[in-house]
Amino acid sequence: MYSLLLKQAVIASVVLPYLCTAFSNNIASSESNHQRVVIIGAGVGGLATAARVSSQLPNTEVIVLEKNDCNKLGGRCGSFDIDIPGVGLFRHERGPSLLLLKDEYEQLFTDCSRDEKTAKSYGLDMKQCIPAYQVVFEDGDTIPIGFPRSKCAQGLSLDEIKDIQILEQESIRKFNNLEPNGFDKWQDYLDTCAAYLDCGLPNFIEERLDVPSFPAFLREALREGRWPLQPHSTMLSSLFESPKMIALASFQDLYVGLSPYINKGQMGGGVLRKTAPAVFGLLAAIELHPTNKRAGVFAPVEGFRQVAESIYKLCIDNNVKFQFDSSVTSITDEGVYYINKEESDTEKKFIDADLIICNADVPYATETITRSDHSNDEYQERYDWNDKFDFSSGVIAFHWSVSKRLDALNTHNVFMSANTTSDAEDSWAVLRDDDIQSTSASSSMKGTPFNFYVHRAGMTDNTACPSGCDSIMVLLPCQGLVRQKELASLPRKEAMEAYKQQFNTDVINNAREAVLDRLSVLKGLENLDEIILNEVIDTPQTYADYYNVGAGVPFGLSHGLGQLSLTRPGAKSKSHNNVLFVGASSRPGNGVPLVLIGAKQVTRKATEKLKSMATTAE
Numbered sequence: 001m002y003s004l005l006l007k008q009a010v011i012a013s014v015v016l017p018y019l020c021t022a023f024s025n026n027i028a029s030s031e032s033n034h035q036r037v038v039i040i041g042a043g044v045g046g047l048a049t050a051a052r053v054s055s056q057l058p059n060t061e062v063i064v065l066e067k068n069d070c071n072k073l074g075g076r077c078g079s080f081d082i083d084i085p086g087v088g089l090f091r092h093e094r095g096p097s098l099l100l101l102k103d104e105y106e107q108l109f110t111d112c113s114r115d116e117k118t119a120k121s122y123g124l125d126m127k128q129c130i131p132a133y134q135v136v137f138e139d140g141d142t143i144p145i146g147f148p149r150s151k152c153a154q155g156l157s158l159d160e161i162k163d164i165q166i167l168e169q170e171s172i173r174k175f176n177n178l179e180p181n182g183f184d185k186w187q188d189y190l191d192t193c194a195a196y197l198d199c200g201l202p203n204f205i206e207e208r209l210d211v212p213s214f215p216a217f218l219r220e221a222l223r224e225g226r227w228p229l230q231p232h233s234t235m236l237s238s239l240f241e242s243p244k245m246i247a248l249a250s251f252q253d254l255y256v257g258l259s260p261y262i263n264k265g266q267m268g269g270g271v272l273r274k275t276a277p278a279v280f281g282l283l284a285a286i287e288l289h290p291t292n293k294r295a296g297v298f299a300p301v302e303g304f305r306q307v308a309e310s311i312y313k314l315c316i317d318n319n320v321k322f323q324f325d326s327s328v329t330s331i332t333d334e335g336v337y338y339i340n341k342e343e344s345d346t347e348k349k350f351i352d353a354d355l356i357i358c359n360a361d362v363p364y365a366t367e368t369i370t371r372s373d374h375s376n377d378e379y380q381e382r383y384d385w386n387d388k389f390d391f392s393s394g395v396i397a398f399h400w401s402v403s404k405r406l407d408a409l410n411t412h413n414v415f416m417s418a419n420t421t422s423d424a425e426d427s428w429a430v431l432r433d434d435d436i437q438s439t440s441a442s443s444s445m446k447g448t449p450f451n452f453y454v455h456r457a458g459m460t461d462n463t464a465c466p467s468g469c470d471s472i473m474v475l476l477p478c479q480g481l482v483r484q485k486e487l488a489s490l491p492r493k494e495a496m497e498a499y500k501q502q503f504n505t506d507v508i509n510n511a512r513e514a515v516l517d518r519l520s521v522l523k524g525l526e527n528l529d530e531i532i533l534n535e536v537i538d539t540p541q542t543y544a545d546y547y548n549v550g551a552g553v554p555f556g557l558s559h560g561l562g563q564l565s566l567t568r569p570g571a572k573s574k575s576h577n578n579v580l581f582v583g584a585s586s587r588p589g590n591g592v593p594l595v596l597i598g599a600k601q602v603t604r605k606a607t608e609k610l611k612s613m614a615t616t617a618e
């Protein structure tokens, strides 16, 4: 533990700040005969694109400007520590806790490392969680799910393998209790999802043609009841009888900002907007399929901050320059205006660039920094977003440092309301409502159906908290921020203060009470409130303030068919020839692995553009 503390302290207080200041001094003195790329934002999208562009074009100067200080490196993808005197250090994830599509992470390092270093040698070690999840229903019924067929890869001991096998048998028995042949039906469903995944990932997400995956896709798509573009609930209700089975098969729709349930009032049952098409079953395959080579839920050892820090080190090895505390306020055809917010100065600066890659959230960036009408003040920081898009849900996050181990929880836990079909459907209301103002955020939640996720980091990684304790993160879906047009022209700080009011103490207490009530069905969690040593709460306003995400939603634009693939905002800016977008609200979509895939695609476009500019200039 001591060495971990020391390492974190050294990185946080010495290494990162040193690099921030060291590189900030270099920007002005860059050589003018090199092409220069400015990247706005050091989220995963910005970092991965910086690493790729700089490794492919070593003579190009790549500079990343990030509005936050270096402790928030990685944007939404990061961790923070709570130090409780006399008890110890608790690590919490600020955002992601599920590491999926592990190969995408590894590939970034093999593609960009100059001396063939791997993700692990850069400090990113990924450990599989078996089982992937525990699902806890409202009546206290629990079921572990997601057992890979091969359990040897992780170097598990024989005793650990035996324990897992016992759990797996329990899981099979529980599936069969939910409905006759429940487990066989589940396996059959996952096989359909795996065919959707094997075809969908290369052809529609990675944008590379993979012909051999089409026959299996078509075979599944044409099987009775499995058409991939129908509402997810229509397919699921033709396969399963129990609302609990349907809940197990659809909770991943939350990650793409959609509800699985058909919306009869909308065209196609709502699949163009807020209802997941059945093809999103591919998310279940990514997490839970027993043999698919892409499947599995992993956790990065020492937390998700390792993802950002390892890519940052890769960038440094490729000579990328970073400047933190630097908020970009507007973009022109020549470069970017920004203010440097280091404590001592709020300096106004301009930096010219051949190409600008914007990692700041698309709906925010297009309403603020890429707009041409800046009311004569290109240095004014603002917060606004384009609310014509469909957004995923907001989240209220509770980060609890607790004084006991909560052994009834797994690493990843999903709490679902599915006592009846109508409860199950109502539990998704927060995503289904078209008019987000129609539900009163402050009406009591206790006793109403809702779903939420709980992460217990210490279960897989004993560096997460002091021994005998636990670090818990609860993510409760909620409405996003409701845009107030009149705040758009205010200085950013004032707008943020006003948006804070949308998540006042009443709203938060109401949510907290309802979550504690639902958690109390598990043994040892009956009086959880009494053992919470420290609490940090994030709301959509927090995500808006920290990362400038539109509507404060952590998962960006939703992924209905109207905002998917070619219909989702692409890399090219509509207003500026010299700007490309990368990140969760652009193509292919939300989640760290998709953002990493997006970074590959944007790098291709960026290098083509830079090469053609260089040729024209000759």
Ligand SMILES: Cc1cc2nc3c(=O)[nH]c(=O)nc-3n(C[C@H](O)[C@H](O)[C@H](O)COP(=O)(O)OP(=O)(O)OC[C@H]3O[C@@H](n4cnc5c(N)ncnc54)[C@H](O)[C@@H]3O)c2cc1C
Residues within 6 Å of the ligand: 040, 041, 042, 043, 044, 045, 046, 065, 066, 067, 068, 074, 075, 076, 077, 094, 095, 096, 097, 098, 099, 100, 326, 327, 328, 329, 359, 360, 361, 369, 395, 397, 475, 543, 546, 547, 548, 549, 554, 555, 582, 583, 584, 585, 590, 591, 592, 593, 595
């Ligand atoms: C609570 C939560 C849970 C999640 N769970 C998961 C999960 O389990 N698994 C998973 O894969 N994904 C998960 N995600 C999603 C994942 O975190 C995101 O998809 C991903 O991190 C987005 O990366 P990005 O680079 O697109 O954006 P960001 O991380 O938002 O990066 C954008 C960066 O730009 C900076 N910026 C913004 N405006 C400016 C400006 N004007 N000037 C300079 N800099 C600026 C921001 O500060 C930020 O650092 C979760 C997210 C949250 C919040």
